[in-house]
Amino acid sequence: MRSATIKDVAEQAGVSLKTVSRVINNEPSVHARTREKVQRAIEALDYRPDPSARSLRSTRAYAVGLVYDNPNPHYIISMQSGVLAACRKSGYGLQIHPCDSTSPRLAEELVALVGNARLAGLVLAPPMSEQPELIRKLAAAKIPFMRVISARQDPQDGYPCVYVDDRDAAYAITEHLIQLGHTRIGFLWGGRDHRSSPERYQGYEDALKDYGIALDRKLILPGDYSFDDGFRGARKLLALKDRPTAIFGSNDEIAAGVLAAAHSSGLSVPWELSIAGFEDSPFSKQSWPALTTARQATEEIARHAAQRLIGNLQRAANGEPLEEGNEGFSPELVVRGSTAPLRSAPAKR
């Protein structure tokens, strides 16, 4: 049997030779449905394009860059998986670019990255996605990007994003603890350069207020989205004379640190201390006890962000107007073994 040719593929898929060639070369200006049709024909005919010939014909490689600065491996892997899922569907590669979000030359670094690596566009994770100056510079350099940000609603600031309502989920977690009878609820902040931190804090404060519980500043500590800050923060809170009966860590890494601090203090969780996190990372299911948390569909959020970026690239390539409006996500409360009803009235001073 003779090998299939590009002409066979075009006939079987009912498209032009040019379209098959575009699919093979991973050019963005092909709609997903057409791409799938061609790929099915390639599969069915077992057509093998010659890679060396291909790289001569096409002078561009299409890849998206994912820009992040986050110490949490679970979050990063989920972001990568989501962006990759969208990239693969459209024939894009994924270049990863961890960076220092505090670098004064970050905009220049990203512009150079896109230029050097011929990236089609960037997906920006927090906190880079939340730096207005950086965003303006990237837009001025005509770099296509999509932001993942924390916001209650569509910011309508003229730049595309997907947004996550952290405040609502943090409210739900705090409310859950209050409904279990807790009134002394510690709160450990995440990094101040992430907009999600004040959003989560606000959800906590709003819930206390709505339930008529006075805010006690001694129970609220600054820190970063890290295990170590969770551990340190919890040690401080647990050393208070009138210690909290529940601690809400701003993410699961912090909550993991709280859990370790509780264990090391000989406190039984959840009976002597309730603990809640945020994110639904794998750790939150594997710890003992498993963590009450907010399910933040990081992978899905990242997939949508990349899909919208690629969709816009394809629209731009086809001379069509870009997608209007942005997409929002709401994390949901997940109750597990680390939270329980208050057993007795908290000790009074």
Add this chain to the structure above:
Amino acid sequence: MRSATIKDVAEQAGVSLKTVSRVINNEPSVHARTREKVQRAIEALDYRPDPSARSLRSTRAYAVGLVYDNPNPHYIISMQSGVLAACRKSGYGLQIHPCDSTSPRLAEELVALVGNARLAGLVLAPPMSEQPELIRKLAAAKIPFMRVISARQDPQDGYPCVYVDDRDAAYAITEHLIQLGHTRIGFLWGGRDHRSSPERYQGYEDALKDYGIALDRKLILPGDYSFDDGFRGARKLLALKDRPTAIFGSNDEIAAGVLAAAHSSGLSVPWELSIAGFEDSPFSKQSWPALTTARQATEEIARHAAQRLIGNLQRAANGEPLEEGNEGFSPELVVRGSTAPLRSAPAKR
């Protein structure tokens, strides 16, 4: 003050215009020292090449691909960090390519990846790095690659690699448990498609043999490198009439599952059950108690692998012979709170 030109950079660095242009375009045929000299001059003069002009001049983007199939986020993030460190030093980008190691068309997939994305070469993680058929096909397609494999010594099989001596470290872990008085030591396997699994098992078996402890097949269970298999395996071992007093999980994810199973059975760790893992993942420091494990310098190993790949690419571009010999790494025993002396003689049937 006028802006610096490429000529100023060449003069300051004491190299030709062509060399500066090569550095700016991230071409591989520049030695690291020259590259650094040019980059220092660019920095000192605050020279900004025009990215749009640059992309017209140079038709190639240089990126390395990292190929992996592993459920363990800590391992993956460490691999990525190591490869990235080497890439950045030499001006390469990093494309990530998680894949299905059991796919019958994996070789074709990787050849297409390199062709489509114009990758300069691949770093292959286990188990892909340990599939002889795949390796032969990549070599036949003239794709430059570097393998990270598990082996006691340089395999000298004609293909480049960095190798990790898992057996020796597994021996050290088992010996540590024996020296604490344990003789009934459970062993939970990792995935059979990873060569590290039989290597770690062999270290366990060798240590028992050297200390004159008879192998008990009931204490050895198959599984994958996952939390769930650790949990399931430990539940089975702990249900034995003559249960083990220590369990060695083939990696930290498995050991985390064992820890959860012990907690859920009400066993105090380490006093009623000693647990050891392998890898020194962040979890192993954050769990309660922290895990005794083997420190596998994944990031450093990956960095060396990528450096050797890029070094060979530069040698090939300069017409020089490739580096001879391969590099080996030995994980080291790290003792933490999850292992303790046997308190009493194990129950006899």
